[in-house]
Amino acid sequence: MNMDGNIAKEIELLLSRSGLSKGVVSIIDCWLDAGFRIKGRYGWAQLTLITCDSTGGALEEGLQGAVAMELYALAADILDDIQDQDNNSLPWRKVPPAQAVNFAACILVLSYQALSTLSNSRYFEEASKVLNQMGLQACDGQIQEFLNDSKEKITLEEYFEIIHKKSGGLTAGACKIGAILGGADQALVDQLEQFGMCLGIMSQIKNDLDDFLNPETKSDFIKGRKTLPFVYLLNVLNEIEAEELKYLSTLASKGLAKFGTNEKRQLRELVINEGAGHYCSVIHEMYKQRALEILNRIPISEKRKEKLIQLVG
Amino acid sequence: MNFDNIAELVHELAKNPNRSSVEIPKLKSNREMTNCELNAIAKVFSQEKLSGNSSAAIMKPTLYWV
Numbered sequence: 001m002n003m004d005g006n007i008a009k010e011i012e013l014l015l016s017r018s019g020l021s022k023g024v025v026s027i028i029d030c031w032l033d034a035g036f037r038i039k040g041r042y043g044w045a046q047l048t049l050i051t052c053d054s055t056g057g058a059l060e061e062g063l064q065g066a067v068a069m070e071l072y073a074l075a076a077d078i079l080d081d082i083q084d085q086d087n088n089s090l091p092w093r094k095v096p097p098a099q100a101v102n103f104a105a106c107i108l109v110l111s112y113q114a115l116s117t118l119s120n121s122r123y124f125e126e127a128s129k130v131l132n133q134m135g136l137q138a139c140d141g142q143i144q145e146f147l148n149d150s151k152e153k154i155t156l157e158e159y160f161e162i163i164h165k166k167s168g169g170l171t172a173g174a175c176k177i178g179a180i181l182g183g184a185d186q187a188l189v190d191q192l193e194q195f196g197m198c199l200g201i202m203s204q205i206k207n208d209l210d211d212f213l214n215p216e217t218k219s220d221f222i223k224g225r226k227t228l229p230f231v232y233l234l235n236v237l238n239e240i241e242a243e244e245l246k247y248l249s250t251l252a253s254k255g256l257a258k259f260g261t262n263e264k265r266q267l268r269e270l271v272i273n274e275g276a277g278h279y280c281s282v283i284h285e286m287y288k289q290r291a292l293e294i295l296n297r298i299p300i301s302e303k304r305k306e307k308l309i310q311l312v313g
Numbered sequence: 314m315n316f317d318n319i320a321e322l323v324h325e326l327a328k329n330p331n332r333s334s335v336e337i338p339k340l341k342s343n344r345e346m347t348n349c350e351l352n353a354i355a356k357v358f359s360q361e362k363l364s365g366n367s368s369a370a371i372m373k374p375t376l377y378w379v
Binding site: 160232274275281283 | 314316317319321324327350352353354358
């Protein structure tokens, strides 16, 4: 059986033993499938398993951690979409928010349940600690991001502090759990955690730029969300262009009806002409180089590193 | 990573119509920047020069997590 098949089987087993009613299980299955259509199948579980494999761990050893990460990330996505009122086509956005929040809580508990099936008590203890720490950090980052929506400006340092917690923390957590379950020593666990941090930040930067340029499908600019291209522009523009950005931002905050084709073109031109796209690409490149440097240093065979290198792109 | 210094230099380059002929390492004077930072900036601007498209994204992670 391939990696996806094993993950699917483990999730099925977890759900069948959970005591949840058939209707609830069926909805969770459906929501997992909906998430896959957007982000690809089992991205989080795969990241955990690839890291576990790179340290010499067997698939069976990493599976519970992989499923825990997959479910944790689904719960986080649901809560994120409710907060942002984004991704309206997804099933958790088509039910009342209170219902979606309850499902997210249920999926979060299932994530911990998945870890609790680990037979090695030391692995269970360490992986649980990572999941807890990662969860608290991600919540902290998410809350800070939410509070920043109403601020006129934040610094680039403040932006990176938040995405370290919110985005980097999750991918770092997945890699750390994979490394722990693979039996890696502490030094290797730490290095793979740092590698995961780079992956998450790279992913967030790409996401930020894509979403900033697509206000019709993503609400970042409309909400005043301090994404990287926006924070960069807020920090580098001269007075005239800063006024233009403020005008566009104020208009967008009144809703998409006010933000027409001309305004979208103006925003795109600001991103291109003022170097916001370049800046996102430069920082992305720097984290990519950092990720590759980490891989270069870690004491595992080239063959085992290959899949990790592919993740960097 | 000095995010502010990088932003300042990137902005300067983006506003410079002759940026394709600017030798980026020469811009290091009076800036606290590492070679790694300058290399990343040089790479992004040279890719833009090659593609002829200033909005071309070079960011291609294999998987999509956040």
